[in-house]
Amino acid sequence: MKPVKVIMVTFLAGGISIGAAIFGQRWVLESPLIEGLGKRPETGLQTLPDFRLPDLDGHLVSSNAWAGKVLVLNYWASWCPPCVRELPRLIRAQEVWSESGVQFVGIAVDHVEDVKHFVADAPVNYPLLIADAEVVALSKRLGNRVEGLPFTVIFDQRGRRVFSRIGEMTADELEAQLAGLVEPDGHRKTPAD
Numbered sequence: 001m002k003p004v005k006v007i008m009v010t011f012l013a014g015g016i017s018i019g020a021a022i023f024g025q026r027w028v029l030e031s032p033l034i035e036g037l038g039k040r041p042e043t044g045l046q047t048l049p050d051f052r053l054p055d056l057d058g059h060l061v062s063s064n065a066w067a068g069k070v071l072v073l074n075y076w077a078s079w080c081p082p083c084v085r086e087l088p089r090l091i092r093a094q095e096v097w098s099e100s101g102v103q104f105v106g107i108a109v110d111h112v113e114d115v116k117h118f119v120a121d122a123p124v125n126y127p128l129l130i131a132d133a134e135v136v137a138l139s140k141r142l143g144n145r146v147e148g149l150p151f152t153v154i155f156d157q158r159g160r161r162v163f164s165r166i167g168e169m170t171a172d173e174l175e176a177q178l179a180g181l182v183e184p185d186g187h188r189k190t191p192a193d
Contacts, residue, residue: 044141044142044143044161044164045138045141045142045161046160046161047155047159047160047161048063048064048071048155048159048160048161049063049138049141049142050062050063050064051063051134051135051138053107053129053130053131053132053135054112054129054130055127055128055129055130056112056115056116056119056128056130058112061127061129066103066105067159068101068157069101069102069103069157070097070100070101070102070103070154070155070156070157070178070181070182071102071103071105071154071155071159072090072093072102072103072104072105072152072153072154072174072178073105073107073142073152073153073154073155074086074090074104074105074106074107074150074151074152075107075109075131075136075139075144075149075150075151075152076106076107076108076109076110076149076150077108077109077110077149078108078110078114078115078117078118079110079114080149080150082149082150082167082168083149083150084122085168086150086168086169087122087124089169089170089171089174090104090106090126090174091124091125091126092171093171093174093175093178094125094126095125097178097182100178100182100183101157101182102178102181102182103126103127104126105126105127105128105129106124106126106127106128106129107128107129107130107131107135108128108129108130108131109131109136109149110130110131112130115128115130139151139153142161142164143161143164143165143166144164144166145166146166148166148167150166150167150168150169151164151165151166151167152164152165152169152174153165154177154178154181156181157181162177162180162181163177
């Protein structure tokens with residue numbers, strides 16, 4: 001190939017590449033197919049959401065029933081071995097921390113009859129609610145990105161999410177989270193504490 005042709009082909013290819021880059025970028029940025037691609041993903045919920053779920057007797061209970069308390073929501077199921085292993089730690093923690101203004105609430109991702117049979121053999125000392133599809137999806141916005149069980153989320157007295165964890169919690173881990181929010185004698189921690 002002659003040197004003049006090589007130079008012409010190079011300029012032509014360069015011009016096409018530059019044009020495609022300029023106009024292609026504009027097309028990509030304006031394309032409805034990838035709308036929102038550059039936007040930050042939605043952050044999770046930072047406050048206690050409003051929901052109503054049935055308890056084991058079918059009575060609807062609102063999430064604001066525990067307003068002003070440190071609320072520990074624990075998603076679990078009777079068929080989930082890690083959930084069942086974790087349950088005695090949560091029962092014990094409810095005993096220890098209830099006078100301090102801490103309320104545990106179990107959200108069973110399970111059938112109501114299965115939960116009733118389970119608690120007949122292994123009583124639980126805190127409210128148990130039966131999850132619906134909306135509240136299971138809500139767990140993802142609360143930090144349960146894989147929708148796994150067990151899943152625990154803690155809200156402070158003002159309803160702000162302060163902790164979430166997928167998987168079993170140890171007693172030490174749970175105590176450390178709660179001790180950061182309330183004193184053992186029931187007083188609320190303040191920034192000066």
